[in-house]
Structures are given as structure tokens and as C-alpha cells.
Amino acid sequence: MSTNRKKQATVNSKMHIKHKLFAGYDLWLLDTALLLMCIGLIMVASASISIAAKEYADPLHFFWRQGVALMIGLSFAFVIVKVPLQFWQNISVLLLILAFVMLFLVLVPGIGKEVNGSMRWIQIGPFSLQTSEPVKFCVIAYLAGYIVRHKQTVQTDFAGFVRPIVMLTIISGLLLMQPDFGATVVLFTTALGMLFMGGIPLLRFFAWVSVAFTILLTLAIMSPYRMQRLMSFIDPWKDPFDTGFQLTQALIAFGRGEWLGVGLGSSIQKLFYLPEAHTDFVFSVIAEETGLFGSVFIICLFSFLVWRAFVIGHVAESVEKYFAAYFAYGIGLIIGIQAYINMGVNMGILPTKGLTLPLLSYGGNSLITYCMLIAILLRIEYENRQDTRNIVQKVVVAYA
Amino acid sequence: MIIRTVQPQYPLRRWFILGLFMCGMTVLISRAAYLQLWNKDILQEQGDARSIRVVEIPAHRGVITDRNGEQLAMSTPVESIWANPRKALDDAEKLPALAKALDMSIKDLKDLLRGRVSRDFIYLKRHAIPDVVEAVQAIAIKGVSTLSEYKRYYPAAEVTSHIIGFTNIDDQGQEGLELAYNDWLAGESGAKRVLKDRLNRVIENIESIKTPRPGKDLILSIDRRVQYLAYRELAAAVKHHRAKSGSLVMLDINTGEVIAMVGQPSYNPNNRGGLKSQFYRNRALTDVFEPGSTMKPFTIAAGLEYGNFQPHTRIDTAPGYIKVGEHTIRDMHNYGDINVTKVITKSSNVGATKIALSLEPKKYWEALNSFGFGQLTGSGFPGESSGILNSYNTWSDVEIATLSFGYGLSVTPLQLAHAYSVLATGGVMLPVSFIKVSGTVSGKRVLPESTARQVRKMMETVVSSEGTGKRAAVRGYRVIGKTGTVHKSTRGGYSDDRYLSLFAGIAPASDPRYVMVVLIDEPRGNGYFGGVVAAPVFARVMEGAFRILNIAPDNLPAITSPIMANRPDLELDEGFDG
Numbered sequence: 001m002s003t004n005r006k007k008q009a010t011v012n013s014k015m016h017i018k019h020k021l022f023a024g025y026d027l028w029l030l031d032t033a034l035l036l037m038c039i040g041l042i043m044v045a046s047a048s049i050s051i052a053a054k055e056y057a058d059p060l061h062f063f064w065r066q067g068v069a070l071m072i073g074l075s076f077a078f079v080i081v082k083v084p085l086q087f088w089q090n091i092s093v094l095l096l097i098l099a100f101v102m103l104f105l106v107l108v109p110g111i112g113k114e115v116n117g118s119m120r121w122i123q124i125g126p127f128s129l130q131t132s133e134p135v136k137f138c139v140i141a142y143l144a145g146y147i148v149r150h151k152q153t154v155q156t157d158f159a160g161f162v163r164p165i166v167m168l169t170i171i172s173g174l175l176l177m178q179p180d181f182g183a184t185v186v187l188f189t190t191a192l193g194m195l196f197m198g199g200i201p202l203l204r205f206f207a208w209v210s211v212a213f214t215i216l217l218t219l220a221i222m223s224p225y226r227m228q229r230l231m232s233f234i235d236p237w238k239d240p241f242d243t244g245f246q247l248t249q250a251l252i253a254f255g256r257g258e259w260l261g262v263g264l265g266s267s268i269q270k271l272f273y274l275p276e277a278h279t280d281f282v283f284s285v286i287a288e289e290t291g292l293f294g295s296v297f298i299i300c301l302f303s304f305l306v307w308r309a310f311v312i313g314h315v316a317e318s319v320e321k322y323f324a325a326y327f328a329y330g331i332g333l334i335i336g337i338q339a340y341i342n343m344g345v346n347m348g349i350l351p352t353k354g355l356t357l358p359l360l361s362y363g364g365n366s367l368i369t370y371c372m373l374i375a376i377l378l379r380i381e382y383e384n385r386q387d388t389r390n391i392v393q394k395v396v397v398a399y400a
Numbered sequence: 401m402i403i404r405t406v407q408p409q410y411p412l413r414r415w416f417i418l419g420l421f422m423c424g425m426t427v428l429i430s431r432a433a434y435l436q437l438w439n440k441d442i443l444q445e446q447g448d449a450r451s452i453r454v455v456e457i458p459a460h461r462g463v464i465t466d467r468n469g470e471q472l473a474m475s476t477p478v479e480s481i482w483a484n485p486r487k488a489l490d491d492a493e494k495l496p497a498l499a500k501a502l503d504m505s506i507k508d509l510k511d512l513l514r515g516r517v518s519r520d521f522i523y524l525k526r527h528a529i530p531d532v533v534e535a536v537q538a539i540a541i542k543g544v545s546t547l548s549e550y551k552r553y554y555p556a557a558e559v560t561s562h563i564i565g566f567t568n569i570d571d572q573g574q575e576g577l578e579l580a581y582n583d584w585l586a587g588e589s590g591a592k593r594v595l596k597d598r599l600n601r602v603i604e605n606i607e608s609i610k611t612p613r614p615g616k617d618l619i620l621s622i623d624r625r626v627q628y629l630a631y632r633e634l635a636a637a638v639k640h641h642r643a644k645s646g647s648l649v650m651l652d653i654n655t656g657e658v659i660a661m662v663g664q665p666s667y668n669p670n671n672r673g674g675l676k677s678q679f680y681r682n683r684a685l686t687d688v689f690e691p692g693s694t695m696k697p698f699t700i701a702a703g704l705e706y707g708n709f710q711p712h713t714r715i716d717t718a719p720g721y722i723k724v725g726e727h728t729i730r731d732m733h734n735y736g737d738i739n740v741t742k743v744i745t746k747s748s749n750v751g752a753t754k755i756a757l758s759l760e761p762k763k764y765w766e767a768l769n770s771f772g773f774g775q776l777t778g779s780g781f782p783g784e785s786s787g788i789l790n791s792y793n794t795w796s797d798v799e800i801a802t803l804s805f806g807y808g809l810s811v812t813p814l815q816l817a818h819a820y821s822v823l824a825t826g827g828v829m830l831p832v833s834f835i836k837v838s839g840t841v842s843g844k845r846v847l848p849e850s851t852a853r854q855v856r857k858m859m860e861t862v863v864s865s866e867g868t869g870k871r872a873a874v875r876g877y878r879v880i881g882k883t884g885t886v887h888k889s890t891r892g893g894y895s896d897d898r899y900l901s902l903f904a905g906i907a908p909a910s911d912p913r914y915v916m917v918v919l920i921d922e923p924r925g926n927g928y929f930g931g932v933v934a935a936p937v938f939a940r941v942m943e944g945a946f947r948i949l950n951i952a953p954d955n956l957p958a959i960t961s962p963i964m965a966n967r968p969d970l971e972l973d974e975g976f977d978g
Contacts, residue, residue: 050597054540193417199410240446248446254435255443269453271597292436296429303425308420333417340424347431 018148026079026381029308036301037073037367040360041066042284047270047285048278048362053188062278062362069364073371080375085383088376089323092145092272096167099138102131103174130365132175132183134227136190137369139171142192144326147198151322155199164195165208166245182355182363186338188212193333199312233351249274250281252399253288254295256346261291278362280354283346298360299343306336312381325346334358439880442610444609454609458550461478461571462615464564464578466624466835467657468844472560473578475571479533481525485513487543493840496746498524501535522830525567545601552578556624558666562682563658563834566669577618577834579782586614591703591755619836621657626650629944632658634918636684637937638664640781641901641923647684649939653906655837656821656830659945661685661814685784687976688810689919691931692886693747695806697823700740701855702767703755703845707921711858712739717750723769724801729753738769744882745861747868749805757797757805764800765792770846771819778831787811796943806884817917820904823859824912825850856880860909871904872935874943876953880912881905881938883930888922891937897920901933907942910954916942 048062056059088095089120105122106112112119113128122129146154146164153160168191196205220227227244236244236251237348252292253269256278267288270277277285287295309332316325335358342357344350356363358370435443465474481502481567487918488495489510502525509524516522524544525532533546552567565576573582590612595604607762630648638646646664649655663683667675681687703709731748736858743751756764769775774789788810790799802808811819814832822829859880862869869883884902888896899918906912918934918941927933946953 032510145862197410197413197417199413235447249450251439252443252447254432255440256447257436258440259437268447268595268597268603271451271603273450273598287432287436292432295432295436299425299428299432303421306421307418310414314414327412329417336421336424340421340428343428344424344431347428349427349431356808 001289011222013199015294024385025378026312026380028375028383029305029374032301032304034300034361036305037070037371039071039286039298040357040367042264042280043286043289044362045249045284046289047267047282050271051266051278054272055137055266065364069367070371072364074367077375077378079273080372080380081382083379085321085324085327085376085379088141088212088327089145089148092142092323094137096142099135099142099171100174102129102135103171106131107177114295118178118180120180124361126364132178132180132187133365133369135171135175136187137372139168139187139191140330140334140373142167142171142325144307144323144330145212147194147326148323150197154195154302155201156196158204161195161204161208164191180354182341182353185216186341186355187204187354188333189328189337190334194330197329198326204351231351233345233348246281246350247277250284250346253281253284253346255290257287257289257295257380259291260293261287264289279356280342280361281344281346282361283357286360287346288306295343302336302339302343302358305339308332309335309377312377312384315384316380319384321380321383324383328380331377334371335370338376402750404903409504437843438907449877451595451597452593452606454511454591454593456604457590457592457612458548459589459612459650460569460614460667461552461567461587461906462585463617464585464620466620466622466627468623469619470624472556472620472622472745473552473554473564477551478527478549478551479535480523480549481528481533481546481547482514482521482523482546482947483545484520484543485517485522488541489517491542491921494539494779495541496594498536498544499543501532501539503532503625524661527559537835542566552669552670556627557668557670559628559662560622560624560668561667562684563607563620563665564669565680565682566672574732576682576782577620580780580834580851581618585615585618588613609875613677620654620657621655621833621836622661623659623945623948625948626941626945627662631662631666632939633940633944634662634664635666637918637920641920641926641928641933643901643920643924643933644922645683645687646921647687647813647919648916648937649684649707649813650914650941650945651817651821653821653824653912655841656833656843657837658814658832660835661801664798675941682783684813684838685781688785688812689900689921690807690886690889691811691816692806692807692881692900694816694884694902694917695809696744696747696881697855697859698750698768698771698773698819699752699756699764699804699852700858701771701823702759702764703740704851704854706763707755707759708768709740709755711741711854714739715743715751715754717748717754719741720750722750722801724753724757725798727795727798727801729801729805741858743863744858745864745867747805747862752800752804755943759800761792761795761800765771765795768809771822772829773809773816775815776931777814777818779814780832781834784814785812787815797818806886813917813919816902816904817896817915820915820917821850822846823855824915825852825908830913854915856906856909856912859906863905868929868931869903869905869935871931872903872938872942874907874939874946876956877907877942877946877951878909878955879905879939879942880905880909881907881935883935885928885930897927901930902933903926903930903938904944905938907946908951908954913949913951914942914945 007257044066045063047061052061053059057217075216108117111122112211113121113123115121120130122131143164148158164368168188172184192209233247236247238244240248249269254275263314266283269288270285274284276280309328313325316328338355338358342355345352408922427763432901433874461475462469465471481918495507495509499506508885549929550571563576565578566574567578570573572580593606593609594602595606597603634648648662650660652659661684665679667679693894716737717731717735720730721730729749731750735746735748768789776784776786801807818832826849827845828843830843832839861867861884863872863879863881869881882904886900888900901923906915916938918937920933921934957972
């Protein structure tokens with residue numbers, strides 16, 4: 001271990017590494033992720049003070065819980081950056097099985113815990129496991145492995161495409177049974193994106209995308225109530241006290257923010273006007289308290305994360321580390337898709353559904369899962385660098 | 401180590417996805433800029449419409465105190481619980497807890513909320529006690545909140561309730577002086593613009609629109625200590641005699657101030673649940689009665705003033721009755737040939753009748769009218785009755801005869817006390833005041849001082865050992881007064897077994913300060929004569945009042961020589977000051 005580190009230190013001596021602990025890792029990625037987590041912790045505290053004081057008689061109730069989750073997430077990440085990527089490739093099928101087990105178990109009454117009409121949680125001692133979050137990790141890992149194992153069939157054969165799609169459909173079905181519509185959309189889209197990157201023939205891909213889209217649309221239309229709720233985002237002011245309530249309150253938060261915001265802690269919308277202010281709608285509170293400056297900054301940070309993940313994936317691909325490459329693409333996709341959808345929902349350009357903002361929103365499972373995904377990215381980049389330190393620089397420069 | 405590099409197989413696909421994300425980023429940033437810069441005015445307006453409210457700042461209602469600054473009515477801040485029915489019904493699972501906290505059945509609560517579901521504001525509990533407020537706040541049900549208001553509290557409760565009256569739940573005077581002086585006592589609510597959170601709690605005061613103007617305080621002429629005493633003694637007498645009701649009025653003759661005014665039965669203004677409005681009536685002002693013998697001093701005064709009578713003028717009352725028209729007017733006994741003074745002392749109806757009949761009706765009416773009979777006292781008390789004194793145009797001889805001893809007209813206890821105060825002041829009538837008076841009060845002279853003095857002197861014999869009102873005597877003081885035992889008029893004539901017991905008195909005799917009228921309505925058992933039922937109340941209250949008000953005795957036996965005692969016209973009190 002220590003020899004390893006020494007070696008890295010010499011390897012990276014040309015690069016200006018300030019922090020020894022993170023020597024050899026992508027500091028841009030690390031710093032961006034840490035910055036998002038810190039902003040998240042502060043904003044969760046700010047957005048939840050009133051509701052925590054009311055519901056739990058402790059204004060920092062959510063802050064402490066988020067802090068503990070962050071510590072757990074960071075310790076997982078510390079372990080994961082040390083684990084060779086090959087390990088995940090070896091157990092990728094196991095991870096899928098684990099995902100299925102969790103998704104089945106959560107639907108079993110007695111094991112799964114029903115909250116607000118959804119069976120999304122498994123209680124393990126003092127912890128609540130939100131199954132859809134680790135499932136994201138498992139499915140991405142599995143898919144990356146699958147594409148590597150069946151590269152040829154994926155790219156040419158129909159069966160190579162159908163198999164993961166069937167697997168995804170089952171997982172989506174299980175998620176919809178919870179129901180967790182948001183996670184379904186994010187996971188399905190991510191998977192499609194990974195297959196797309198994996199080289200599925202375009203015609204087949206778009207055919208399937210339109211089929212999937214049609215199915216989703218049919219599901220929505222078949223339930224007019226859901227449809228109505230789903231489409232209320234188009235004109236939330238039509239019924240601002242019922243279906244449009246949450247969104248109008250979020251939009252008001254944006255309007256209050258102006259250029260630089262009303263100031264940290266000074267949000268009015270979080271004072272019970274905006275439901276889920278510290279979870280799904282934390283972005284609105286950020287926009288209110290820190291203004292356009294803050295909201296654009298967050299958008300840019302997420303965009304940077306996505307770009308960085310794709311660069312890392314690209315480098316991995318260029319050194320023929322395909323598992324790493326697809327894993328990296330998957331991570332970039334899921335972070336980007338979930339973050340963009342969440343922010344789009346906050347600003348009323350997408351229908352409202354329960355999705356958190358990765359690394360920022362309150363929610364331990366989501367935070368820990370994204371910590372792990374970021375750690376995987378760091379590990380991929382680390383391994384890339386070990387193999388190709390000269391090329392990395394070239395590639396990075398090329399994309400920078 | 402061999403380092404191989406390969407070109408990725410699908411470079412365009414990566415660019416395609418990154419391009420999509422780039423588009424997404426552009427859309428998000430544009431949307432943020434649109435909302436936060438372009439659309440901000442409309443959004444902020446919408447936000448303000450939801451969170452900025454104009455709230456009323458309740459104004460403090462003025463305190464009512466007695467003449468010494470003791471509080472008789474005060475406003476204390478309380479919380480009222482209100483609800484937005486629609487929101488509260490949405491939070492259905494907390495409704496049972498709310499119902500429990502409010503001490504309602506869940507069905508009643510739901511009915512209440514459903515019945516007014518279209519409103520945004522209904523009261524669930526006005527002026528709730530702190531425990532209830534705390535319990536409701538702990539439930540934290542949606543759409544239920546509290547509101548600051550003032551609740552009126554009356555420390556002296558039933559002792560002063562008839563004078564002070566009460567306010568309704570909206571702090572508006574409903575009865576008594578609370579009603580009469582409502583505009584004076586009531587403040588003017590202010591208003592402020594505030595920022596509220598969605599639970600309707602004020603987060604921030606934005607601006608003051610109008611500062612509240614607190615109501616002004618009211619200092620009454622009442623002396624709470626005397627009032628307590630009067631209440632206690634009257635209540636005891638009413639109970640002892642199993643009477644229907646009672647009233648007591650005490651006036652300061654120098655100022656026209658009401659020092660004490662109590663009524664029985666009374667009520668507790670702090671807890672009026674289930675009370676009927678008849679309890680609210682201030683009987684000393686609203687209830688009229690025929691004054692009976694207590695009227696005689698005024699007949700005598702009229703006789704002295706407008707007739708040829710002097711205190712020593714002799715009147716033959718034999719054989720103890722007199723026929724007027726078809727009616728016979730009787731005395732208790734045959735008093736024979738007596739002087740005018742004795743007419744009062746013995747309360748002779750025949751004597752009074754003879755005096756009244758000898759007067760010109762118009763003059764007699766003017767005299768009675770000038771004492772305030774048939775007129776309001778000027779107290780300004782809501783619902784005060786003026787009593788009835790018919791015009792002399794309609795008088796027959798019988799009416800004049802009955803008027804002379806107090807039948808055929810009606811007065812209120814306050815009116816009677818007011819009339820006695822004219823005798824006490826030496827012929828000057830001052831307006832009655834419930835408000836503390838400062839400085840001297842100018843009155844209207846209605847009787848020459850000498851006449852008033854003569855009548856007083858004659859009345860002093862009433863409270864002598866031979867008079868009807870000897871039980872009104874106060875140790876150490878000379879008291880003048882008149883008893884009255886009135887047959888109550890019922891349908892179809894005067895009742896034989898239902899009486900009013902009256903005593904009207906002035907004290908101290910040497911330098912009159914106070915007038916008091918005591919009325920006990922329908923005493924049952926333990927006697928019914930005014931001298932037996934009402935006079936002792938007078939004595940006890942007056943005695944206590946003298947002590948409380950620090951009035952020097954004018955009849956101390958240890959110092960008063962027998963000669964002095966026999967010459968009550970001597971002004972002795974100066975010798976006993978201090």
C-alpha cells in the first residue's frame with residue numbers, strides 16, 4: 001500500500017498535486033463532487049429548518065441526518081476508490097441478482113415499509129434502505145459488464161439488444177409496482193443511453209425508444225387522473241391551490257431569487273409554502289436564496305460532472321478498458337439525467353415526479369449511492385491514469 | 401508495459417449525448433434566467449399575494465377603576481383558535497386530536513368545519529385558556545391557527561356587574577357603563593403588513609399601516625370598598641328575608657357621585673353562561689316602584705314651600721282616617737292632633753293627604769317635578785328609567801291624596817336617592833354621576849335652603865327611638881331618613897301580602913355627606929316593614945362607609961352632653977374633627 005502510494009507520487013510528480021491524500025485522483029471531479037455535497041448539506045439545513053423545528057422540535061434534525069449519511073457515503077467512497085474496478089466487473093451479474101432481490105423484497109409486505117402509499121423502503125436496524133438507489137448502482141454495473149461480455153451481439157444481434165431490454169423492463173416493472181415512477185424513468189433512460197454508447201444499431205435503438213415512449217404514454221393516458229396531475233406542469237396557474245400548488249410555489253421561489261437571491265437562510269417559500277423544500281425542491285430554495293447566480297452555478301456543476309464522466313469514459317475506451325468506459329458513461333448519464341430532470345421539474349418544464357437532486361437533496365440513500373458512483377468514477381480515472389498518464393493528458397487537453 | 405491506444409468506436413454517439421446534455425443545460429439556464437429575471441415581477445406578486453397579509457393589531461380597551469384606582473374592568477391578552485375549514489378537513493387524521501383538545505366530539509367538529517367549508521376563516525374557540533391553546537398548537541394541524549385578542553376581566557365580579565356591565569366577545573360594550581362609555585373605552589385597532597408563513601404565523605413585520613390607539617381609562621365615582629360592603633349587606637338581607645330582589649344606592653351629595661350601587665340578584669360578568677338577561681338589569685336604575693312613605697318628606701317640603709305649613713303647624717289626623725271621594729285613607733293608628741313633624745315621625749297618611757290637598761295641584765306637581773320625579777337623573781346610564789309622574793291636569797283629589805304618601809307615581813331607587821340628595825344639599829340638585837368628579841359641581845337650586853333644613857330636622861325624629869326608622873341609627877352619627885313599606889300594586893289593586901320595604905336616609909345629619917336608598921322587594925318572613933327590613937341594611941352599610949370614608953362622628957355619646965343630644969340642630973362635628 002505504502003509502496004503503491006510512493007510509486008504514484010513519483011508517477012504524478014510532474015502534475016502539481018497539492019493534497020497527498022488524494023494524490024493520483026481527479027481533483028476536478030473530486031472537488032466538484034465535494035462542493036456539491038457541501039452546498040447540499042448547507043441547503044438541506046437551510047431549507048429544512050422550519051419544518052424540522054415543527055415536526056421534530058429540532059431545527060437541525062435533517063442537517064444531522066444528512067451529515068451522518070454524508071459521512072457514511074464518504075467512507076464507502078474511500079473504500080471504493082481503493083478497490084480495483086475489475087472487482088465490480090467480476091460481480092456485475094451478482095449485483096443484478098442483488099438488485100432483483102431487493103426489488104422483490106421491498107414489495108413483500110412486512111419487509112417493505114409503506115410510506116405515503118409507496119413501498120420503497122426496507123428497514124434494516126436503524127437504517128431505511130431505499131431500494132431504488134442501490135439498484136441504480138447495480139444496474140449500471142451490470143449493464144457495463146453485459147455490454148463488455150456481449151459486445152459483438154449487442155452491436156449486431158437482435159438478441160443482444162433484447163436481453164438487457166427485457167431485464168430492464170422487469171426492473172422497471174418492479175419499480176413501478178412500488179411505485180417509483182421517477183426512478184423508473186431515470187434508470188430506463190440511463191440504460192438506453194448506455195446501450196446507445198455500447199453500439200446498438202441506431203434504427204433498432206430508436207425503434208425501441210419510440211416503443212418505450214409509447215408504452216409510457218399509454219400508461220399515463222390510461223389513468224386520466226395521473227395524466228392530469230402529470231400535465232398540470234404546463235399551466236400550474238390554472239389550479240394553483242391544488243394540482244399546481246407545489247410548482248407555483250417553486251416558481252415563486254425562482255421569481256423571488258432574482259440575480260443574487262434573498263440571502264442564505266432567508267427563503268420564504270421554505271416556510272411551509274413549498275412542499276418538499278429540502279428534498280425534491282431544494283433547487284428552488286437554492287434559486288430563491290442565492291438567485292440566478294446560484295442556480296446557474298449548480299446547473300454548471302452538474303454539467304461539468306457529466307462532461308467529466310464522459311471524458312473519463314472516453315479515455316477508458318481509448319485504452320480499451322470497456323467495462324470502465326461504459327460504467328463511466330452510465331454514471332455520467334444517470335447523474336446528468338436525474339439532475340436535469342429534477343431541475344427541469346423545479347422550473348416547471350417537466351412534469352412533477354419524485355426525484356431528488358443528486359448529491360444535493362436530503363436523502364441518505366441517494367447521497368450514499370451517488371458518493372459510491374463518484375468514487376467509481378474516481379477509481380476509473382485513477383486506473384486510466386496509471387496506465388496512460390501521458391495519453392490522459394493528451395486526451396484531457398484535447399477535450400478541455 | 402505496452403501502451404495501446406484505440407479510437408473509440410462511436411465518437412459521434414458520445415458527441416450526440418454530450419450535445420443533448422448541452423442543449424439541456426442551455427434550456428435549464430435560459431429557463432432559470434427567464435424565471436428569475438424576466439418573470440420575477442409576476443412571480444413575486446403571486447408570492448406576496450400568498451404570504452403578505454394585513455393583520456389587525458387589537459387595541460387595548462381602557463381600564464375601568466373605582467375612585468381610588470382599584471381596577472374593576474381590565475383587558476387581558478388571550479388567544480383565540482381559528483381554522484380554515486377546508487385545510488383542516490384535509491388533515492383528517494389529526495382531527496380527532498383537535499376535537500379532544502377543544503373538548504368537542506369529532507362529529508361536532510367535522511360538522512362545524514363542513515358546514516362552513518367555503519369560508520377561509522372560522523373561529524373554533526374564542527378566548528381559549530392557555531392550556532387549550534398549547535394543546536392545539538402541539539397538534540399542528542393544518543389550517544388551524546391562533547389569533548391574539550383581548551378578553552375583558554372583572555375582578556369585582558358580581559359586586560360591580562350591574563354598574564359596569566360587560567362587553568361582548570368582540571370587546572364591544574353591551575351593558576352598563578361598558579356600553580355607555582364604549583366609545584371612550586374602546587381603542588381603535590391598528591393594522592400592519594406582515595409576512596406570514598403558510599401556517600399563518602407572522603415571520604416578519606413589514607410595515608405599520610396604522611398604529612393602534614388604545615382606549616382611554618375610566619375612573620368611576622364608585623368606592624370599591626363601600627360597594628363590597630353594600631353588596632354583602634344587601635345580599636345578606638335579601639337572603640335573610642327571602643326577598644325577590646333588592647337595590648341599594650348611595651350618593652355623595654356634594655358631587656352627585658354614585659359611591660355605591662348594588663342590586664340583587666346579581667351575576668358574574670366573567671362567566672355569563674346560561675344567564676338570562678333579567679339578571680343583567682341594574683335594578684337601581686331600571687326598576688320603578690311606588691315610593692310610598694318615603695315620598696312624604698317631599699309632600700311636607702311642598703307644603704312648607706307652597707302652603708302655609710310650618711314644622712309646628714298642627715294637623716288633626718283624627719279619627720285615623722279620611723275620606724277622599726269614595727276612598728278612605730287610613731293611618732296605622734289614630735294619631736289625633738299632631739304637628740307636621742309628627743306627620744313624618746309617625747308616617748301619617750292622613751296628615752300627608754291633608755297637606756297635599758291644601759296645595760294648588762300645579763304647585764304640588766312643580767315641587768315634585770323639581771325633585772326629579774318623572775325625570776331622568778342625568779346619569780347617562782343605558783336603560784335608565786325616568787319613572788312616571790302624571791301631569792297635574794289629570795289629577796283627581798284621590799290621586800293627589802295618594803301621591804302625598806307615595807302611590808300613583810313610580811320612581812327608581814336612584815331617582816329617590818337623587819331626590820333625597822336635594823334635601824341633603826339644602827335644596828340644590830346636582831346631576832348624578834358615575835364618573836369621579838373633580839372640583840366643585842354646580843347644581844340647580846330647587847328648594848330654599850331653610851326649607852330643606854326644616855324637612856331634614858323633622859326627618860331626624862324618624863331615626864329616633866320613637867320613630868319608624870330607629871333601626872337605621874348608626875352609633876356615633878346622627879342619621880335622618882324615612883322608612884317606607886309599600887303595598888305592591890298587582891293586577892286588580894294593591895296586594896295585601898306583597899310589600900316593598902324601603903329606607904331612604906341622609907347622614908351625617910349635622911353636615912350631610914351621603915344619601916342612601918335601600919329597597920327590598922317582597923320580603924317573605926322576618927317582617928316586612930321598611931323600618932325592620934331596609935333600615936338595618938342602611939345602618940350597617942352607612943356605618944361601614946363612614947369608617948371607610950373617614951367621616952367624623954357627629955354624635956359621640958362620650959362627648960355629647962344630654963343637652964346637645966336634645967338639640968340636634970347644633971353643628972357639632974367641627975368639635976370632633978380628627
